[in-house]
Amino acid sequence: MADDYQSPRPIYMQIVDKIMLQVARNELKPGQKLPSVREMAIESGVNPNTVQRTYGELERMQIVETKRGQGTFITKNKEIVEEMRKKLQFEVVDQFISKMKELGMTEAEMIDQLHYYMKEREGE
Structure with a gap:
């Protein structure tokens, strides 16, 4: 496909x-x-x-x-795979932070929102 x-x-x-x-x-x-x-x-x-x-x-x-x-x-080569994983993770976090800053959120607000989101997800 x-x-x-x-x-x-x-x-x-x-x-x-x-x-x-x-x-x-x-x-x-x-x-x-x-x-x-x-x-x-x-x-x-x-x-x-x-x-x-x-x-x-x-x-x-x-x-x-x-x-x-x-x-x-x-x-x-496990080191190369792990380095690639970390790079992908960093890119996701970087995009998240950039988008949240565009919304005018502070670092503390981002962390609070992330905790809130994770807590809500646990309830599903």
Whole structure:
């Protein structure tokens, strides 16, 4: 099933983001083989060149390793995976803080609101 790509971000970067999120959530495990470029292109509904660019970017970021004749694999380097997780977490927190500041909230108000939200979620 093809993914829905609508962001102004390039499609290959949207696929990079998706794979990084899957690694961060441990849906893709260290050492796990990714689909071939052709399989991923069909699965994602994009051109194989887009997937090739995606895999190249992930390799540049050291999230994957390509083994000639075997395929592309998620890195087994736990430090790289943990660093990527922390980077993703930081980006989410940074976006949250920016949006809350746009609403005119102080740091104390953000923390109070976060505590309130978490308490409400526990009740669900």
